[in-house]
Every structure is written in structure tokens, then in C-alpha cells.
Amino acid sequence: MTDIDDTTGPARRPGRTRRQVLRPALALAAAAALPATAVPARAHAAPPGGHEQHRGGKQHKGVRVLEEKRSGRLVDLTFDSPSMGGPAHLRLLTPDRPRRGGGPWPVLWMLPGGDGDHRALLRRYSLDSRAELRDVLVVMAWMPVFGFYSDWWNGGRGGPPAVASYHLGEVLPFVEREYGAGPLRVVAGESMGGFGALSYTARYPGLFRAAASYSGYVHPLRHPRAVRAGATHVGLDWLALWGDPVEQRGNWQAHDPYHLAERLVGVPVHLSAGDGRAGPLNPPDAKPDPVVPGLEDPAHPFPEDVLSPTEALMREETRLLARRLVGHGAPVTTHFHSGTHDPVYWAREFDRTLPGLLRHLG
Template identity: 35%
Template structure:
């Protein structure tokens, strides 16, 4: 979906290899540390990780660079060399209070996905997730999703890049678990197309997530008008929308294989929180906003898909909270509120504890 109020994805910047270590920062793994299972720190605020020092993903994806974002060293960006995408892409990571690279402790983790026309910086730029997460013993991982629709592109049955699902569910997950102590107690959260991705992954990877929070996503892809809407919103310069899931009806099996509502029967051990407005003026909207505003139209379109998803989940006796909050458009003020509402449920599901 087109996300109202989305920022422009930041340009990828090059980072230089530090000349000589001088202070404690990110982890490297020396030969002895590999044997001992410990992580030792790299030492520059911004640097390039030697491929031999950090564990790789199964497909060879590696951490090519990192950058601290604050003096307290609780937030950093990593650059992933991704075979699944055939390019480098970034991931933002928030660390909990008391985190130690040298400690083997595994932390509960929330994977947070952004919406269309945005980037991995979306959550920290447009919400207070950093402040909220800092009060809990939890990691937050926010990977780049671009306009990839959170799927391995069909490409007319030929497959190949981009494989966004593999990037998120294999490369990123394995890299943060193997190098930064992200644990197996996982939750996933998303807004707009990221919400669709969160609910899709929960169905395609049974048992991987204990909780999925999905705000204003298309959660039922075959409702009348929805395939055409998805094709329209994915039509961008240089992008063939038929390459994503295939041609509607012609490649229906692939559409069905990525439809959140049709994947509910495969869900195992995941609780859901889903929400949407109805696309009419709400408390966070500017007075006088035209009724044909893209934020109103988008929310009006996703609303019935969220209701259909919730109905099917209840039929299958899957634990779900559905907050259909009435007036509101497809925009961050509502998603920020929904994050605050869902957050205690997420923390309880993954066993994260408050910190002082």
C-alpha cells in the first residue's frame, strides 16, 4: 500500500575500514573466540567488518559494515551483503539495557517492518519505538524492505532476485542471531505493506513467531478489488507488478501461497493483534483534508481485509485481538498509537521483562 506521510529512503553511504582499533564497539570473532563461543569487540565508531570475523548466513550473506547511531551504543546500523537481493541493504538494530557483546545471553527480539515508499529508518524516524523498547529487555531489528512486497519475486515463474522473503527470514535472522545474540523468542510487527509481510511470514514459517502485530495491512488478498489495488500500488517506474506474485488468476496458486488469510491454517503458536481505521477523518487528521486523500482511500481499502483475516482466525480458534478503531487514515499517528496498545501483549508473548 502507498503509505501516507512516508519519508524518502536514505541513500546508502560508504564506510571506511578503521586503521587501528582504539576503543570498544562492535563484536569481532577471533579464532580462539570462535572455539570458546565468545564475541570480542571491534573498536571504531564506524567501520567495515572483515568477512572472516563475523558469522555468515547459510547462503553466504555477510555483515559488510556497521555504524553506531548514539553515544550510549544502544542503536546501530549494519550493512548486509545479500545474495538474496544481489546487493547491499541495511538493517537498523536497537539493543536493550544491560546488553553485552561478550555475554552469551540470547535476547527476545521484535522484527519491525516498514511500509511502501519507505525504508529501514521508518520506525525510528516516525515513531517512538526507541524510547518504548528502551524500557524492556528486548532487541528490535528493522530491516530494509524497499518496495519489495515482502516476498521472493515470482518473475513469471523464473524466480531469482529480488528475494525479499529470504533476505528477511533467512539472511537477516541468521546474521543477528549468530552475531548479536538475537534469540528464538521472536515477535514480528509491521505497518501497511509491512503488516502484510508480518502476517504472511507468520503463516509461511509456522512456529517462528510467538506474536504478530499487523497495523493497516492488506491481510486478505483475494477480496473483490484487492488484486487490482495491489497491482496499481505496485506499479512504479521500472517495476513490473506482474513480476511480484504473478498475474492475478493466471498465477493464482502463487498469490494464494502469499495471502495472509489463506495461510492462517498453517499458523502454529502465534498470537495476533490486527487493526485498521475506516478511512474517514479521525482525531489525528488535519481538518479539511480532502475525502479523496490517498491516506483515507488506502485505509478504507484495507479495512475489510483486516476484518476478513480476523474472522477467519476466530473460525480457526487462533488467538487474535482485532482493533477496528473507526475514523482514521493510513498514516503514522494511528500506527504509533496501535504500537503502544499492542506492545504489552508483544512483550508478554516473547517473555521480555521491564528494565530499570
Template identity: 30%
Template sequence: MSDRRPSAHRRGPSRRTVAKAAALGVAGVLAGARVASAADVTVSRLGPRTYDLGVPSAALGRTAPVRIILPTSYADRPGRTWPVLYLLHGAHDDYTSWTRETDIEAFTANRDLIVAMPDGGPTAIPTRWRTGLDYETFQLQEVPAVLSAGYRASGVRAVAGVSTGGYGAMAHAARHPGMFVAAASYSGIPDTTATRMPTIIEAIVARENLNPLSLWGDPTSDSATWQDYNPMARANALRGTALYVSVGSGSLSTPVAFIVAIALLISGGVDAVLPGALESLVAPSTQSFVAELGRLGVPVTQHLYRGGGHQWSDWKREFVTSWPVLAAALGVPA
């Protein structure tokens, strides 16, 4: 998406509006939210409904970006609040990916909801890192507080993500039952301890020149921490949340996919990784997650399809397929 900014639109929320709302007590909007009482949220207008926010984050120790898309009738209906759909990006990408790779702006026109796309860091694993970075708090406390105070966001929320963002969607919903009415994962990692998954997760972290142990520690000696942040280990907590999960089988056998993907990730050639190879590699994570939901009797809408790749062409289709699940839970037109 182009970064060209159209002329100012007098009806949109201003920098003053958001900063004032934050200064008046954003910290109290959500219980326990770690938000500075005088946060100076910056606002850049990108289009009639689309804004980039700069949110000062105590959890991250920096100002972090969030892209939002407001409802078409936002300015005309000042007395109402709006449900929020959180869209999480994948590894080695950023918060702009959903507007860059999809038609989410046009898709959500006249659908009466706010879309929020928060920063998930270079790995897009939105968790509490051992280094002290806390993307979980940023995405689940600080961002919702700003949206509630400055943009009339309601407490009705759904979350969806691609790849490691799909991990985030299921982890957020499982670790915080009741916060989201729906969660969707497209080619995600909802079982972080599935066969070979710890190695691929460590490779994703290393690809960003970070110490793999800075995430959750060693998968063996710190297995309790790995399980604490593993959505599958908390699958029973997803009962009552509308769920959609999908993944393809990819194009290679798992051992071959593992060798190809790991070699390219470690060498820094992630962009050259065959989408089909990566999809073959992450598929077992979703498959085991679905099996566990079935064992527990937790309802889920699943689409485990043949072929496919770890790529936006598949994820765009899956988002549209999942929309009735998300829309029904959010109470917006399907």
C-alpha cells in the same frame, strides 16, 4: 531521525566483531540460510544503542540495510542472548521509518530485547518476487543469521508491520509456523485477494515503476501463487502464535476510496492520497482475515475501529496498544 553519528562508544559491537562472526560461519546459524560464508557486514553507529548494518544478501543480489536497536544492558551482560522484535516498514518508505516516525528507541529502553528493522524494498512486500528478488529469505534467514552470530540474538522472535509491512508480518508468521511467537499487523493486507485488493497491490507495485506481474503474476491465471503467499489462505498455521490486528474504517465509502486511491497511486501522487481513503480501501482485507480466524477458532486480539487513516499517527497508537501481546510472547516487560 537525524543521520548525525555521535562519538564512538567503546562498548558497542565493532565492524570487526560482526565481520569476524559472519566469516566463521553465519551460514550455519539457521538451517538453510543462504548467507555468504565470508560476509562482510558493515556497521554504522547512529546512537548509543542504534546501528545501521549493511548485509550482503545472496537473496537480493546486493547489500541491503538493516537498522537495529540493542538492549540498554547489552554491553553489561555479555553472557546472555536476547529476543528480537522485527519491525517492518510500509510501501514507498524504507527501513528508517520506525525510528523516524516513532519513539521506538526510547520505548524499548530497559526492555531487554533487540529491535531489528530490515529493508523490505520500495513496495515493502517482503516476498519472493518472480523477478528473483527474495525478501522473504533476506528477512527470515539472512538477517536472523547475522543477528544470531554477531549480536547474541536468541531464537525468540516477534514481528510487526504497518501497511504492506503488516502483510509481511502475517505472511512470515503463517508461511513459517513457529518462527515467531507473536505477529502484529497495523492497517495491513492480511488477505491479498479480498475485494479490490489485487488491484491496489498491483498499483503499489506499478507506483515504483515495476511490472505488476513481477510480483506473483496475474491474479487470475496465477491465482495459485497469489493464494500461496496470502496469509488468510494459511490462517490455520497461525494457531499458537499470539496475534494482534487492527485497521480503521477510514473516511470514505469503499467505491469512492477505491477510485481516489487508485487514480493517485497510478499517477504517482501517492503522497496526496487521503489517509482516510487508503484506510477505507485496505480495511476489508483485515476484516475478512479476522472473520476467517474466527471461523477457524484461531485466537486473535483485534481492534477494528471507526474512522482513522493510513498514517503513522494511528499506527503509533496501535503499536502501543499491541505491546502487551508482543511483550508477553517475547517475555519482556510490558
């Protein structure tokens, strides 16, 4: 394991209880959606330049396209999704030239945090200006707020929402059939998306050849009170996600990357997280995260200099997962640094890890 730790500032110490917050909601996942393995359609790229828009309900073997907008390489789609019980979204960045030999495209999946905002990923990571992605199909996957890359438990009834089923049972075969996506895939995720990247990789062997988590919620069973606080903060029933962490512990474990670490053996994984304190990319007047009532454990308050309790929790979980992966002999690299739960740090980590991810696409 390559363990880079450039954190600064005092070690964690007891401090007065502070009301601070979860920036992206935290995450859970429930029952399984089988990944589709459809034969890739012929590869194609978006027409250079110009804008196209199609409306009205084109059927695609299980998912109905309500709207399709094209602008150069960028494609925005809205589906009528059975798994989500209504409209669902997807953004693609298509390659800018025909595939040599006409074969399928290698694919980079990008997973957003708890707000599910897939449209923010393009600019945040400068995806359309990277020369190394000109021959890669980039899938920017939407999910509902606090969707946690899971089919929700809902008291045993299941979804909707069924986020995993949407991504892997509807989006995956769609991009294979209609946009030439191939079987060589890697995945990167921010915050809750880091959970999604590792949980999907572990739960569906062979789905991704490498995975990266930036400030990911990678061991939710470690902090169930944070799951409760995050879900409640956005008006959701936290028990609808995976059930009760005691009574349905097995369901929590079945989605928790920490408890699935053995399944990640053989898959290159990168993990990164900050310490929750102001770091080099924060402005001089950096403010604490907004308040999420119930996030902080009164028995273990956050130190006074922690601006981002969420990031402090993500760091703890990321370290625990890294040690467990090393114990299983998994190929893991890590970067622990000073900084908060902020997109500027995720963008930096993406710059660091993209070359390694792309190497696994052949």
C-alpha cells in the same frame, strides 16, 4: 476475539468516483525462503555511548558486511546480499546492558510499509526511549520499495529481489550469530509490513510467537487491481511479484494471510485498521491521499468522505481475515477505528499492543 470498533461517520455508501491514492505501495509475496535456525551466539549489547564505524567487507558466513555504524545502542548495517543481488540494509536497537546469565536476547521484529523505510521506525515508535525495550533486541528490517516481503516470481525465475530469503535466510542467522538474538521472537508491521508480519508467521511455523498488523494489506487476492495499481504507480511490473492472480493463483494464495489463516491458529494475532475517513488524530484540514491511477474500482467507487482509499481497502481485508481467524479458533484481537492510512494511527496501535507482544517473549 476482542473486537473494539470506535469508528464514527456514515456507513459506506455509493458516491462519485474520486481519484485517490495508495500511500504505501501494496504488496505481494512469492516463493519460500527457509528460515535459518542457527545456534545463537553469545549475547552482547552495544558499547554505551560513542560512535563506531567499520567499512570494507567483513564476511559472515553467507552475507558480507559492507558497512557497520554504531551510535550507542543503534547499529546500522549494509550488506552485500546474495538474495537481493546487491546492497541491503538493516538497523538494530541493541539492549543496553549485558544479558543476565549470558543467554540470548528476546527479539522484536519491526517491519516497515511499502516504502521499505526501516530508518523511520525508530522515531515513529519512539523505540529507543521505551524502558520496556531495554532488554530486547529490536530488528528493523529494510526492504526495497514494494518488496512485499516475498521472493519475487519473475516469470518463474525467482529473485532477486528475494526479500523473504534476505530477511530469514541472511538477516536472521546473522543477528543470531553476531548480536545474540534468541529463538523468542515477536513481530509487528505497518501497512505492507502488516502483511509481512502475518505472512511470515503463517508461512514459517514457530518463527514468531505473536504478531501485530497495523493497517495491513492482509488479503491481497481480494484486491488484485490494487496490487496492479500500486506496483505500476512506482514503476514496477506487478506480474513479476507473484505472477498472474488467475494463472498463478496458487502462488498468491501461498503468501496471502487470509488463505493461510489456519496456520495462524495458536499464534496470538492483533489486527487494526481505520475506515479511511478523517479521525481524531488527523488535522482539521486533512487532505485526500495522493492519486494512484487504477486503484479505485469504477463499479464500486469510494464514498465522498473517504480521504484514504488505501485504508478503506485495508479495513475490508482486515475484517475478512479477522472473521476467518475466529472461524478457525485462532486467538485474535482487533481494533477498528476511524482514521486514515497514517503513521500516527500505527504509533497509537503500537502503544496499545506492545505490552501484549512483550508478554510472549517470556
